[in-house]
Amino acid sequence: MHVLVAFDKFKDALSARDTCKIAVEAIKKCRPEWVIETAPLADGGDGFCDTLTGCLNGEFHETTVSGPLAKKVKAKFGIVSADRLQSTVFSLLNWKSNLKKIAVIELAESSGISLTPLEKRSPWTTTTAGLGEVIQSAIDHGANGAIVGLGGSATHDLGLGALWKLGFQFLDESGAVINKAPSP
Structure with missing residues (x-):
């Protein structure tokens, strides 16, 4: 059997x-x-990084980032060798074959609802800024591609907090740069 x-x-x-x-x-x-x-x-939420990185024999890293309420939290991410992924993954994601290290990042590690006390849960006051910080840490560790699991989120900021932390700028209706991250 x-x-x-x-x-x-x-x-x-x-x-x-x-x-x-x-x-x-x-x-x-x-x-x-x-x-x-x-x-x-894994469904993309809690456990995504552990499951995928472990199955692909990757290495785990930890970094301190802004949590969903902007307080510092520790977030884990993985780095896997691109040659551990099947060629169909590259085709499906339209990735170039020059990728060597792929980050495995789980939104729930930095901006997850499990990091937010019940009485403070509100998509209007939480942010994905920590996700951007995790992505930057993965880049600093040599990643040149990423798979991000988006489940278990505490926020609905459309990833604007993450993009802001990665250097993107946002403009108000008059064209002026907004100098703070969306949410909190």
Whole structure:
């Protein structure tokens, strides 16, 4: 028998990789002759970076960034070698073959709802500025491409906070530069 074990995380309990590992161990106890493959899953939110970076044998990095309420938080991101990705990924994303290091970034690590206390949750007062800071840190670590999981967000600022942190400028209706990040 060939079996595929494919789990997403159990929120606040187990990562996708840990869940798959536990399931394989349990199945092996009952059916040691079965051939078992695993495929940890992620939906782009919590666990995306851990799952994808781990499955692609990448390296993890941590950086301190602005959280959704502009308070400092630690955010993890991954760097994977581009040769670990199948050529179909490059085709689907219309990427050039000169990419060497791909960042795996999870919005929830820097601008996630899990980082925002219930009483302070409001898309009008939260920002993705930390996402821009994570992207810049990944660039500083040599990444020249990125896959960003956008689930688990605490904000709906359209990524303007991230773009602002990456040096983009925004103008008001009169054409004057807005000198602060959108939200908070």
